[in-house]
Amino acid sequence: MSLSIKTPLLHSLPLSQCVGAKVWMKMEAMQPGGSFKIRGVGFACEQHHAQGAQRFISSSGGNAGLAVAYAGRRLGVPVIVVVPETTTARARSLLGLEGAEVIVHGKSWFEANELARSLQTAADAFIHPFDDPLLWQGHASMIDEVVADGVRPDAVVLSVGGGGLLAGVDEGLRRNGLDSVPVYAVETQGTASLQASINAGQLVEIPAVSGVATSLAARQVCRRAYEVSRERPVIPVQVTDQEAVEACLAYLDDHRTLVEPACGASLAMLYGNKTPLDERSNVLVIVCGGSTATIESLLAMRG
Numbered sequence: 001m002s003l004s005i006k007t008p009l010l011h012s013l014p015l016s017q018c019v020g021a022k023v024w025m026k027m028e029a030m031q032p033g034g035s036f037k038i039r040g041v042g043f044a045c046e047q048h049h050a051q052g053a054q055r056f057i058s059s060s061g062g063n064a065g066l067a068v069a070y071a072g073r074r075l076g077v078p079v080i081v082v083v084p085e086t087t088t089a090r091a092r093s094l095l096g097l098e099g100a101e102v103i104v105h106g107k108s109w110f111e112a113n114e115l116a117r118s119l120q121t122a123a124d125a126f127i128h129p130f131d132d133p134l135l136w137q138g139h140a141s142m143i144d145e146v147v148a149d150g151v152r153p154d155a156v157v158l159s160v161g162g163g164g165l166l167a168g169v170d171e172g173l174r175r176n177g178l179d180s181v182p183v184y185a186v187e188t189q190g191t192a193s194l195q196a197s198i199n200a201g202q203l204v205e206i207p208a209v210s211g212v213a214t215s216l217a218a219r220q221v222c223r224r225a226y227e228v229s230r231e232r233p234v235i236p237v238q239v240t241d242q243e244a245v246e247a248c249l250a251y252l253d254d255h256r257t258l259v260e261p262a263c264g265a266s267l268a269m270l271y272g273n274k275t276p277l278d279e280r281s282n283v284l285v286i287v288c289g290g291s292t293a294t295i296e297s298l299l300a301m302r303g
């Protein structure tokens, strides 16, 4: 049994036209919970469940928390999600809809996470949003599917928050013999923690995160994501909040799928043709999705 689904791999004419190469979209926005997160989270939850975990605990009010809530409901395991006061009513109600117990605590993620950790007993499994080898192993399955569908990408475009997606895609590429394929790692200007580490030549924390791409708001990427940037070609790309939001709206018109600015960041790189790509190349973009945005919120962010 797998909690994630096999998603479509679709060719995009509009995006191909923008970059002058063949663009393939891995439609992770169609996963249960609305993002790729269920691949890794689902895999991790299944392992913990098999080992007897009686409760799952998360401190993410975003897509990771939603994925844990979904996994818990499907596996019949109770879920607690501790979120900070800043978490939107929409996110809280989506978590409630999945049957998770939502505890609102603290001004920021830091306090919420502290409480979540303190609740953990030996019978619980704490599910981290990005820093866990089980997550990366689960995320890697999206690349297995792309290769099984007959596409061996010459370049990959993805968004980077804490770097779990990057670590998982790297694992998937490596296990399919695609070790040297370059990865365009896209962040918004207010969340560019991977680029900060790449520039510093070591894992560093940025002083603050800001902007509309809340699912990318990690002040430091996981060590594995930084290591990946040393082991294969990883090209950091930055886009503005405005570009990310406009890309979401353009994508909605072009492909009838609503995604968060965190995903819009990757799409903005393609819409803005930010990096020259060879016209014969097959470019794979991970349409990572996200459930926290609405049309109204995107239009409001547009200002």
Ligand SMILES: *Cc1c(COP(=O)(O)O)cnc(C)c1O
Pocket: 035, 036, 037, 062, 063, 064, 129, 130, 159, 160, 161, 162, 163, 164, 165, 166, 215, 216, 218, 260, 262, 263, 288, 289, 290, 291
């Ligand atoms: C979590 C998430 C990301 C970032 O993934 P990381 O593993 O934290 O780098 C990007 N987009 C969406 C929609 C997400 O939910």
